[in-house]
Amino acid sequence: MTIPFGIDVLLADAALQAKLRGRRIALLAHPASMTAQGQHSLDALAQVPHLRVTAALGPQHGLRGDKQDNMVESADFLDPRHGIPVYSLYGRVRRPTDEMLAHCDVILVDLQDLGCRIYTFITTLLYVLEAAARLGKAVWVLDRPNPAGRPVEGLSLRKGEESFVGAGVMPMRHGLTLGEMARWFVREYSLAVELQVVAMPQWDDAAPNHGWPLGQRSWVNPSPNAPSVWMARAYAGTVMLEGTTLSEGRGTTRPLELFGAPDIDAGRVLAEMQRLAPEWLVGCRLRECWFEPTFHKHVGKLCHGIQIHTDDLAYDHLRFQPWRLQALAFKAIRRLWPEYPLWRDFPYEYELERLAIDVINGGPQLREWVDDKAAAPGDLQRLAEADEQAWLERTSELLVY
Numbered sequence: 001m002t003i004p005f006g007i008d009v010l011l012a013d014a015a016l017q018a019k020l021r022g023r024r025i026a027l028l029a030h031p032a033s034m035t036a037q038g039q040h041s042l043d044a045l046a047q048v049p050h051l052r053v054t055a056a057l058g059p060q061h062g063l064r065g066d067k068q069d070n071m072v073e074s075a076d077f078l079d080p081r082h083g084i085p086v087y088s089l090y091g092r093v094r095r096p097t098d099e100m101l102a103h104c105d106v107i108l109v110d111l112q113d114l115g116c117r118i119y120t121f122i123t124t125l126l127y128v129l130e131a132a133a134r135l136g137k138a139v140w141v142l143d144r145p146n147p148a149g150r151p152v153e154g155l156s157l158r159k160g161e162e163s164f165v166g167a168g169v170m171p172m173r174h175g176l177t178l179g180e181m182a183r184w185f186v187r188e189y190s191l192a193v194e195l196q197v198v199a200m201p202q203w204d205d206a207a208p209n210h211g212w213p214l215g216q217r218s219w220v221n222p223s224p225n226a227p228s229v230w231m232a233r234a235y236a237g238t239v240m241l242e243g244t245t246l247s248e249g250r251g252t253t254r255p256l257e258l259f260g261a262p263d264i265d266a267g268r269v270l271a272e273m274q275r276l277a278p279e280w281l282v283g284c285r286l287r288e289c290w291f292e293p294t295f296h297k298h299v300g301k302l303c304h305g306i307q308i309h310t311d312d313l314a315y316d317h318l319r320f321q322p323w324r325l326q327a328l329a330f331k332a333i334r335r336l337w338p339e340y341p342l343w344r345d346f347p348y349e350y351e352l353e354r355l356a357i358d359v360i361n362g363g364p365q366l367r368e369w370v371d372d373k374a375a376a377p378g379d380l381q382r383l384a385e386a387d388e389q390a391w392l393e394r395t396s397e398l399l400v401y
Contacts (some may be wrong), residue, residue, distance in 0.1 A: 002036045002216055002217065003036075003200065003202050003203065003213045003216040003217060004036060004200060004201065004202065005035075005036070005142065005143065005144050005145070005200055005217070006110065006141065006142030006143040006144060006179070006197075006198040006199065006200060007033070007034075007035055007041045007044065007110050007142045007198075008035055008036045009142075009198050009199070009200070009201065010108075010140075010142060010198050011035065011044055011045075011048065016198065017048065017050065017051060020051055020106060021050050021051075022052075023052070023105040023106050023138075024052055024054040024055075024103060024104045024105045024106070025045070025051060025052060025053045025054060025104055025105070025106050025107075025108055026053075026054065026055040026056060026057055026100075026101065026103060026104035026106070026107045026108070027041060027042050027045060027053060027055075027056045027057070027107075027108045027110065028056075028057040028058075028059065028089075028107060028108065028109045028110065028111065028124070028128060029041050029042055029056065029057075029058070029063060029110045029111065030058065030059055030061060030062065030063060030064075030111055030112070030121075030222055030223075031061075031062075031063075031064060031220060031221060031222065032111075032112035032220040032221060032222035033110040033111065033112070034218075034220050036217065038218065040064075041108075041110045041142070042056055042063070042079075042082065043081070043082075045108070046081075046082050053082065053084060054084055054103045054104055055084050055085050055086070055087065055100070055103035055104055056079060056084060056085070056086045056087070057086070057087050057088075057089055057096065057100065057107070057128075058074055058086060058087070058088050058089060058090070059089050059090055059111065059120065059121050059124045060074075060089075060090040060120045060121070060124070060223065061074070061090070061222075061223045061224060062074040062088070062090075063086050074088040074090055074091050075088055075091055076088050076091065076092075085103065087100040089124050089127070089128075090120070090124075094123075094124070094127065094164060094350075095127040095130075095131060096127065096128055096131045097131075098131075098135060101131060101132070101135050101137055104137065105137060105138065106137065106138040106139070106140060107128055107132060107137055107138070107139050107140070108140050108142060109125060109128065109139060109140065109141045109142065109178065109182070110142040110144070111124075111125070111144070111178055111222070112144050112220070112222040113144070113146060113177070113178045113181075113222070114146075114147060114148065114222065114226060114232045114235050115146040115147060115148030115149070115173060115174060115175065115176075115232070115235075115236065116148065116172060116173055116174070116235050116236045116239060117154075117157065117165070117166060117167070117170050117171065117172050117173075117174055117362070118165040118166070118172070118239050118360055119165075119235075119239075120164055120165060120349070121178070121222070122167050122178075122181060123164050123165065123166075123167040125141075125167075125178060125181065125182060125185065126167045126168070126185050126189070129182060129185050129186065129189075129191050129193055129195070130189070130191065132193045132194075133191040133192050133193040137193075137194075138193070138194035138195075138196070139182070139193055139194070139195050139196075140195075140196045140197075140198060141178055141179040141182045141195070141196070141197045141198065142198045143177050143178060143179035143197055143198060143199050143200055143400070144177065144178060144200070145177065145200070145203060145210070145211065145212055145213060146175065146176060146177050146178075146210065146211070147211055147212040147229050147232035147233065148173055148175075148211065148232055148233055148235070148236060149175070149209045149210045149211035149317055150175045150209050150210045151173065151175060151209065151317070151318060151320075152171055152173055152174065152175040152388045152391055152392055153171060153172060153173040153236060153321055153322070153323045153324065153384070153388060154171040154172030154173050154236060154323040154361075154384060154387070154388070155171060155172065155361060155362065155363070155365055155366060155383060155384055155387050156169050156170060156171045156362065156387040156390070156391060157169050157170060157361075157362025157363065158362055158363035158365075161358075161359075161362045161363045163349060163350075163351050163359050164349045164350055164351075165348075165349045165359060165360060166359070166362045167185075168184075168185070168188060168189075169188075170184075170391060171384075171387050171388055171391050172236050172239075172323050172361070172362075173236035173322070173323060174391070174395075175391075175392075175395075176395060176398075176399075177400065177401070179197035179198075179199065179400055180197075180395070180398050180399055180400055180401075182195055182197060183195070183197065183398045183400075184394075184395060184398050187398070197400060199400050199401070200401070203401055204401050209317050209318055210401060211229075211233075211317055212229045212232070214229065225250055225255040225256055226256075227253075227254075227255065228257075230257055230309070230310045230311045231254075231255065231256045231257050233310040233315075233320065233322065234256060234257050234284075234308045234310060234322045235256055235322070236322045236323050237308075237321075237322030237323045237324070237325050237326030237327070238256040238257065238258075238259060238308070238322065238326055239256065239360065240323075240326050240327070240330075240357065240360055240361065240366070241256075241259050241326070242344075242348070242356065242360060243343065243344055243348065243355065243356035243357030243358075243359070243360045243361075244330070244342050244343060244344050244357065245261065245297070245341055245342060245343070245344050246259050246260060246261050246264075246297075246305075246333075246342070247259060247260055247261060247291075247293055247296070247297045247298045247303050247305070248297075249291065249293070249305075250293060250295065250296035250297065251293030251294040251295040251296045251297075251299060252291050252292075252293055252294070254291075254307065257307060257308055257309075258289060258291065258305050258306060258307040258308065259305050259306060259326075259329065260289070260290075260291065260303040260304050260305020260306065261298060261303055261304070261305070262298055262301045262302060262303050262304070264304055264305075264333060264337070264340075265304060265336075266288050266289070266304040266305050266306050267288055267304075268336055269306065269329060269332045269333060269336065270286060270288060270306055270332075272332035272335055272336055273325075273328045273329060273331075273332045276328060276331060276332060276335075276376075276377055277324070277328055277377035280321055280324040280325055280328050280377065281325055281328070282316065282319045282320070282321075283310075283314075283315060283316035283317075283318075283319035283320030283321065284308055284309055284310050284314055284315055284316075284320050284322075284325070285308075285309035285312060285314035285315075286306055286307070286308060286309070287306065287307045287309060288304075288305075288306060289304075289305055289306065289307045290302060290303065290304055290305070291303050291305060306329070308322070308325065323384075324380075324381075324384070327366060327369070327370070327380060328377065330342060330366075330370045331369070331370050331377070334370050334371060338373075342370070343355055343356075343357050343367065344356055344357075348360070355367065365383060366380075369383075
């Protein structure tokens with residue numbers, strides 16, 4: 001039996017549908033918003049006779065998935081199949097306007113998240129909840145699995161460091177589903193909004209420690225460089241590569257599962273990582289590799305790198321620590337080549353003043369640890385452990401599963 005997600009529950013539950021009867025519906029969705037039968041959620045909802053879908057909203061990369069990279073915006077358009085307006089929340093605006101939400105009474109949110117603070121769908125969810133509270137709209141989150149599962153990891157964003165890739169004070173790998181995250185936002189920001197989470201009735205037993213139900217549901221890219229569950233598992237660490245001069249594998253067939261550059265010796269990097277903190281490298285298989293990006297950083301150049309494998313029996317869902325692993329790679333490079341130009345200075349997700357690596361990490365702590373010659377793995381471990389434990393305590397009462 002196929003594990004139902006929130007959209008499947010809504011489509012099968014007449015009592016839930018009755019609560020939406022007579023109410024105008026806007027759907028916030030993207031390419032991975034698919035039913036168990038492989039139909040896009042917008043198309044499926046439009047076929048239910050008594051549900052009135054009057055608008056749709058698309059997050060970063062678009063409703064149907066048309067944009068490749070960060071800060072590549074999507075335009076509003078009229079959906080050719082259903083004749084409804086589709087508004088972009090990653091274009092001229094990133095927050096829903098009063099005009100957009102004038103078309104609806106209820107916003108259905110059906111977004112596949114990756115379980116990482118920096119994935120912008122979380123921030124878009126917050127902006128939708130805030131707008132709905134302001135305008136008296138309801139929000140229903142049609143829940144989906146967090147493919148990274150329950151493990152929590154990384155430094156928490158520091159107050160004042162909020163951005164479009166940092167919606168709140170949470171660690172990099174947050175361990176929540178989008179529905180649970182919505183509950184946290186409502187509580188954290190004291191939002192007076194009608195929120196309903198349409199839960200997944202069988203997810204408890206579907207995957208190891210609440211990860212992806214392998215063999216039960218197809219993986220559909222929620223964004224162009226999220227091609228697999230394996231990428232989703234590594235993403236809370238490899239996303240930090242976006243703030244560096246190292247390639248994160250964009251322009252290859254395994255984006256955000258590997259890293260490297262033309263001017264590093266990956267074998268030496270891996271050996272230094274093993275020397276510094278071997279306990280941070282468990283739960284996966286690390287393989288020295290070569291790759292040549294066809295676009296993005298180091299395009300057309302042969303890069304020496306490391307691939308993070310979470311696709312074989314070496315993978316341990318509870319022991320794998322992608323954020324620590326990637327931080328350790330930065331530390332190893334800094335130890336081996338102290339003057340290596342590691343940090344990339346460029347506009348990142350509309351933040352023009354701060355270094356991208358600091359925006360990504362929600363503060364400068366990670367970068368400062370890497371650059372501090374005297375700082376050891378234990379120093380970062382103590383900082384992260386405190387943040388991780390605090391987050392677990394703050395969210396324990398919000399869990400749906």
